[in-house]
């Protein structure tokens with residue numbers, strides 16, 4: 001019987017700030033990074049479990065240590081015990097009282113728990129020979145609710161209600177899985193809209209997105225109102241009236257400022273306005289939503305745990321929920337959030353981008369379609385075309401749709417060469433002298449002045 005022998009962590013960073021990819025109103029110079037974890041076993045022919053927490057650079061210093069601190073809860077346990085009871089495993093990681101004190105169930109420690117839980121799902125799915133979405137979709141309703149922690153949820157969602165939602169979705173599961181494999185899942189793209197891009201680049205990439213088959217694009221706003229009104233107009237003219245145009249403020253505004261700003265942007269008929277204010281401000285979102293209706297409000301990519309999502313729904317604070325695969329405590333907690341959203345009839349439009357977030361979150365949206373909400377209506381997975389080449393099983397987006405992953409696992413595993421070259425600060429991408437860098441050999445290696453670490 002195999003046992004876990006190591007929880008190894010790596011600090012992997014990509015120098016994306018050199019191109020202003022990913023730049024928004026709150027995050028002007030992100031270096032997309034993964035605090036990466038590998039679960040190793042004593043089975044020499046068996047798989048490893050890979051997972052990560054996503055940060056935008058220096059956060060990796062802290063995040064990696066937090067992941068490493070969970071080692072004592074993982075190493076030495078039997079693989080069968082963990083993969084056979086992923087609900088119990090998830091609860092055991094959140095329940096270490098000395099570490100729980102740092103949250104509880106929020107922030108760096110919770111993201112660390114999420115990274116390890118997701119790595120365990122990668123391991124379990126590889127051992128089952130299935131992609132994670134399929135592994136979960138093929139479980140019975142009772143097996144799925146056993147994965148969840150209903151503590152603090154039962155005033156909004158009981159175990160019986162969750163079972164009822166899952167049982168309602170049982171008929172047609174096989175047909176939906178077949179349809180998913182055949183037709184994929186809708187995507188929308190944020191690639192045209194980073195705040196650091198010129199109007200020309202925005203218009204060109206927006207037109208390209210439409211030509212590529214995307215039904216919705218998203219642009220970043222929130223730095224300057226006049227500039228935003230202009231950029232929204234540029235984007236709208238580039239894509240025409242029939243393509244969705246979402247805007248994302250990345251938490252930039254106070255409540256009154258959000259209302260003013262959104263009123264100005266409403267002329268472009270936004271598909272939704274994302275993260276208008278602090279991710280923790282449930283009543284603020286409710287107030288903004290009430291005052292700008294019928295403009296739709298969304299948030300969730302920085303939502304710290306299932307309790308916050310419960311309250312967003314209870315308060316009628318959002319029209320759309322946006323889960324993130326690496327922010328909360330892994331697959332298990334995201335399943336609870338998907339079930340909450342189904343209970344309240346709110347569509348989930350997952351957040352992705354960064355490095356690896358598209359790879360992970362596609363599985364969750366697909367579980368929602370096959371086994372929970374049973375619909376793709378009014379839903380799409382965010383897609384940003386960055387850094388997929390570093391993954392062993394990168395996302396495949398064709399004609400504006402995510403093709404369902406078929407490889408066993410959670411699509412989380414990076415290529416060994418990428419792990420080596422982008423390890424911070426010793427990997428080749430970080431050691432290169434910018435003056436000598438060949439831009440054709442290692443994209444993004446020419447670092448701006450403030451990023452030099454030589």
Ligand SMILES: [Mg+2]
Pocket residue numbers: 248250274275301351
């Ligand atoms: Mg966003």
